[in-house]
Amino acid sequence: xxxxxxxxxxxxxxxxxxxxxxxxxxxxxxxxxxxxxxxxxxxxxxxxxxxxxxxxxxxxxxxxxxxxxxxxxxxxxxxxxxxxxxxxxxxxxxxxxxxxxxxxxxxxxxxxx
Amino acid sequence: xxxxxxxxxxxxxxxxxxxxxxxxxxxxxxxxxxxxxxxxxxxxxxxxxxxxxxxxxxxxxxxxxxxxxxxxxxxxxxxxxxxxxxxxxxxxxxxxxxxxxxxxxxxxxxxxxx
Numbered sequence: 001x002x003x004x005x006x007x008x009x010x011x012x013x014x015x016x017x018x019x020x021x022x023x024x025x026x027x028x029x030x031x032x033x034x035x036x037x038x039x040x041x042x043x044x045x046x047x048x049x050x051x052x053x054x055x056x057x058x059x060x061x062x063x064x065x066x067x068x069x070x071x072x073x074x075x076x077x078x079x080x081x082x083x084x085x086x087x088x089x090x091x092x093x094x095x096x097x098x099x100x101x102x103x104x105x106x107x108x109x110x111x112x113x
Numbered sequence: 114x115x116x117x118x119x120x121x122x123x124x125x126x127x128x129x130x131x132x133x134x135x136x137x138x139x140x141x142x143x144x145x146x147x148x149x150x151x152x153x154x155x156x157x158x159x160x161x162x163x164x165x166x167x168x169x170x171x172x173x174x175x176x177x178x179x180x181x182x183x184x185x186x187x188x189x190x191x192x193x194x195x196x197x198x199x200x201x202x203x204x205x206x207x208x209x210x211x212x213x214x215x216x217x218x219x220x221x222x223x224x225x226x227x
Contacts, residue, residue, distance in 0.1 A: 002156065033214060043200065045214030058214045090156055097213035101147060104156035
């Protein structure tokens, strides 16, 4: 158990809908990262928050957004969902950011039908 | 653009048969190279971080090494429970955005047969 908690574990929704994925980082970790894993693209970095503020963006679509709350939990919002958004979404956390090893949650499997 | 290439894509070994997995990387400046293990349907599990060429780290049957262009994950006398996908990732030194996110390779799917 990495100490990173993600909910829900599975999510099935229709195209055009909006969903929210939730992540609770390890106790004491200030950085939260979101990644998308699909069969063809592998693990892709989406976005990072550090102590409540956005620190870095990766390959995140404009339809996707995230935030980190004062208690350090984070939410990833996915809107106007398309079939191609079906993937595993992982949250990871680390104590700091640069050079610090990140610990991953068990992921949310999103299926868009 | 940072790139990570892992080889082979898949590897099947007999129990006890040692081998090495390769991770080649291209990055403007390396802050760290990370190895993870991922079991099907689970999140990646952290194994090692390497920071500079010549560095080595060991954990049980696994040993990771780093050069200026690649990293190797050596598996000595593997057991069936070592079967998993092994992922390599780099974190680059940037002056702008994207500073802390990892760039992952597509992984090596390792199967250890009893």
